[in-house]
Amino acid sequence: DVKVTQSSRYLVKRTGEKVFLECVQDMDHENMFWYRQDPGLGLRLIYFSYDVKMKEKGDIPEGYSVSREKKERFSLILESASTNQTSMYLCASRGSGTQGYTFGSGTRLTVV
Amino acid sequence: AQRVTQPEKLLSVFKGAPVELKCNYSYSGSPELFWYVQYSRQRLQLLLRHISRESIKGFTADLNKGETSFHLKKPFAQEEDSAMYYCALGVNQAGTALIFGKGTTLSVSS
Structure with a gap:
């Protein structure tokens, strides 16, 4: 019954590594989103995509990039991981209309 | 700019007590408002x-455009309601x- 799948639940990476976080949805949704969730800061939007190969910066895009080559897959890339990118990363998708989001279970990334 | 304010970081109540989680928003147009919940793990x-x-798990929320609020309420809290609650604003665009x-x-x- 899982509709939004994030490939890793926990990741530990070293400073300077290039990190890929993968997200796949099976609901044929046009819109996909990446947020990071930090205590006391809530959910902050990193990037989103409203169509294949389209992307829009969110509130905190610095240090991140994204890729959406297929409708069902939206990847978040940390070009050179830093310790301040240690966080919970949440992927979500949304169809058209006034539906809410469906979230993945999250990836807890630790950069050491 | 659009903004959502939840003034309380933590709300502690006893079982059976009424609950109100506050949410205020800032948006000049016609908003879409949501409440999300995250239970432990x-x-x-x-x-x-x-x-x-709708009313889900006994919770209700009414949009008050005059006060730009969308507070979440439940008349009698249960222990299983313990969770993190997020209010979210969508602009119809x-x-x-x-x-x-x-x-x-x-x-x-x-």
Whole structure:
């Protein structure tokens, strides 16, 4: 019954590594989103995509990039991981209309 | 600019007490408002949408455009309601994302 799948639940990476976080949805949704969730800061939007190969910066895009080559897959890339990118990363998708989001279970990334 | 404010980081109540989680928004147009809940070790899930006017798990929320509020209420809290609650604002415009508040942790004790 899982509709939004994030490939890793926990990741530990070293400073300077290039990190890929993968997200796949099976609901044929046009819109996909990446947020990071930090205590006391809530959910902050990193990037989103409203169509294949389209992307829009969110509130905190610095240090991140994204890729959406297929409708069902939206990847978040940390070009050179830093310790301040240690966080919970949440992927979500949304169809058209006034539906809410469906979230993945999250990836807890630790950069050491 | 659009903004969502949840003034309480933590709300602690006793089982059976009424609960009100506050949410205020800033948006000049016609908003879409949502409440999301995250139970311990579970994914974030949709609790309520203002447009559907449902009651889920005993929770209700009414959109008050005059006060720009969308407070979440439950008359009698249960221990299983303990969770993190996020209020979110959507603007009815293609190519936009939900704006979330910082969240309120609800703790219900017996």
